[in-house]
Amino acid sequence: MPVVRIARMALLGAVLYVAQVALAFLPNVELVSLLLICYTMVFGKDAFLCAAVFVLCELLQWGFGVWWLSYLYVWPLLVLAALLLRGALGEEFLVWAVVSGVFGLCFGALFAVAYLPVGPAYAVTYWVSGLPFDVWHAVCNFTLMLVLGKPVYRLLVRLAGI
Amino acid sequence: MKRWTKRRKIAIVLVFAVLVAVALIGAWALNAPSAQAGVKRFTLSVTSGRDGYAQTVEYESGEEYLGGFLRTLPACEWQEGAYGLYVTGYGGMGEDLSAQYWWCILEGGEMAAVGADEIPLAEGGSYGLDLRQGW
Numbered sequence: 165m166p167v168v169r170i171a172r173m174a175l176l177g178a179v180l181y182v183a184q185v186a187l188a189f190l191p192n193v194e195l196v197s198l199l200l201i202c203y204t205m206v207f208g209k210d211a212f213l214c215a216a217v218f219v220l221c222e223l224l225q226w227g228f229g230v231w232w233l234s235y236l237y238v239w240p241l242l243v244l245a246a247l248l249l250r251g252a253l254g255e256e257f258l259v260w261a262v263v264s265g266v267f268g269l270c271f272g273a274l275f276a277v278a279y280l281p282v283g284p285a286y287a288v289t290y291w292v293s294g295l296p297f298d299v300w301h302a303v304c305n306f307t308l309m310l311v312l313g314k315p316v317y318r319l320l321v322r323l324a325g326i
Numbered sequence: 327m328k329r330w331t332k333r334r335k336i337a338i339v340l341v342f343a344v345l346v347a348v349a350l351i352g353a354w355a356l357n358a359p360s361a362q363a364g365v366k367r368f369t370l371s372v373t374s375g376r377d378g379y380a381q382t383v384e385y386e387s388g389e390e391y392l393g394g395f396l397r398t399l400p401a402c403e404w405q406e407g408a409y410g411l412y413v414t415g416y417g418g419m420g421e422d423l424s425a426q427y428w429w430c431i432l433e434g435g436e437m438a439a440v441g442a443d444e445i446p447l448a449e450g451g452s453y454g455l456d457l458r459q460g461w
Binding site: 191226227228229231252253254256258259262265266269282283285286289290292293295296298299302303306 | 329330335338339341342345346349350352353354356357408426436437439440444460461
């Protein structure tokens with residue numbers, strides 16, 4: 165793999181981490197979904213590497229917990245979904261906003277899957293009690309993609325050309 | 327992308343709006359706690375492996391929620407957090423976040439998925455505080 169490509173993916177992964185930490189004080193308001201979708205639109209499957217860097221940074225900062233197991237599949241799943249949809253959706257950012265919103269809505273349910281070994285009842289309770297936050301997550305993801313999706317995408321396209 | 331007509335995009339956004347609305351109504355309906363009025367008899371177990379402490383005591387309280395009861399318990403140390411009552415210690419056994427020690431709230435022997443202020447006290451219920459290490 166070319167060095168430039170490796171460095172680019174590492175830096176974009178670090179940007180994900182910084183974006184997450186910067187907005188950590190706002191519950192379920194995050195730029196990670198938006199950025200990962202845009203990374204996938206521009207860099208394709210390389211976005212998996214960005215997600216891996218991000219997940220590793222989270223582990224280094226917060227240490228191991230069940231939540232981290234969820235991170236191992238939740239973010240790559242978003243990249244996979246974006247990869248599958250990017251041919252059909254192109255640059256339709258209103259539709260991408262819906263995709264990002266639906267991901268926000270499903271986030272708690274996906275997250276809760278890692279808690280199934282703790283106990284199915286606990287996993288369901290965890291998901292249900294977090295549903296109001298999932299709704300908020302969906303609305304925020306939708307709005308952020310609608311407002312920032314196009315400019316971030318354009319910026320990344322320019323970066324890809326360097 | 328001619329396939330994405332204005333009508334189609336509006337339809338997709340409408341479907342999304344309906345999904346969000348349904349989730350919001352579901353969240354409200356499923357999370358409305360049903361508290362019992364009157365005095366309830368229940369047990370509270372406090373365990374700390376770090377301090378070699380384990381005790382279960384039966385209490386009676388007219389409080390509707392566990393959080394309200396814990397506020398009245400002299401041994402319980404707590405503070406108001408973003409999600410209501412947050413237990414910081416019990417009987418001098420404090421949390422130690424630098425070593426990842428924190429007080430876990432139990433309901434029916436299992437880790438509660440909601441905060442103490444959202445756990446209704448029930449007659450015959452069993453609740454607990456367990457000092458755990460690690461996130």
